[in-house]
Amino acid sequence: MCTFFGIFARSHQETALKTKQWGIIGAATIARQYMIRAINAQPDGRVAAIMSRSPERARAFAAAHQIPRSYHRVEDIVGDADLDAIYICTTNERHYSETLAAAGAGKHVLCEKPLALSLQDAHAMAKACRDAGVVMGTNHHLRNAATHRTLMRMIQSGTIGKPLAARVFHAVSLPEHLRTWRINDPATGAGVVLDITVHDTDTLRFLLQDEVETVTAMTAQTGLGSGIIEDAVMGVMQFRGGVMAQFHDAFTVAHAGTGLEIHGTEGSLVATGVMTQAPVGEIRLRQAGRVHPVALDSAPEDLYTHAVRCFHRAMENCGSPAATAEDGIRSLAVGLAVLKAAQAGTHITVSYA
Helix, strand or coil: CCCCHHHHHHHHCHHHHCCEEEECCCCCCHHHHHHHHHHHCCEEEEEEEECCCCCCHHHHHHHHHCCEEEEECCHHHHHCCCEEEEECCCCCHHHHHHHHHHCCCCCCCCCCCHHHHHHHHHHHHHHHHHHHHHCCECCCCCHHHHHHHHHHHHHCCCCCCEEEEEEEEEECCHHHHCCCCHCCCCCCCHHHHHHHHHHHHHHHHHHHCCCCCEEEEECCCCCCCCCCCCCCCEEEEEEECCCCCEEECCCCCCCCCCEEEEEECCEEEEEEECCCCCCCEEEEEEEEEEECCCCCCEEEEEEEHHHHHHHHHHHHCCCCCEEEEHHHHHHHHHHHHHHHHHHHCEEEEEEEC
């Protein structure tokens, strides 16, 4: 239980806190661009080890980012007795075995989305962490944005009345350096649905505080996807509370921008530029024929820094990760249902089991 003394210590004696040492499995772009900085930005956080299956890549990555130790085997990094937590950012098909290895070694786990390629594996990952008594989180970054937290508060407080419909536009141009397994290796769970639509799902679940019941969708190849891999998807999610949410995701749309809209009986919230890894974007409230700019509830902050801070609190039994293992399971379930719906050409009821 989180005690008063624990809260007091975090507020007034941060330098006395035991440093939480992290190991990173996967010398990946997201680690390099975001997560190393986010972990090291914590007063009680430090990246202490990196693992890549290539020893040379591991050593070079460690040297470039001042990481003390490098490994090339999973069993070695999870066996590092000084590490408290493991961040997993490998290709999707590896998340399952790496999470089980980390949990078995008593390490807390923050895993990239999608958690796995099957619900069975994702549930097993969450169970392994529960059984080991360690925290597991999913690195769904968007719900950490000040824009999204402001939107959620406004929706849940009734600013726009009863939500009726939503629209997410998250079609982007996949950067050149990421045009590898995401568009050409089916064994990794490649494609836009498990890469982007799962983020849409988590965002809408967070904003509406509701669950997706059915989905329908169509996928396409519009220039990047090879073989059977889709690089574009459009569809509709029907939430249990009745909200219909339209989504458009793609790897091949360079000029659309991103955003989302939530329409209710008493108004609409329109957020632009917010489906991004950067703490940017703006919100407008439309009511009674007028458009009002919305002030954010808190100052914009790096999304991943916020996520790691929440994870550290969870490690101290003072809260939960910003996105839990269960959140990751549910976004995966919807993503898998979207793929099934596109293949079958019909509505699919989402199974979370």
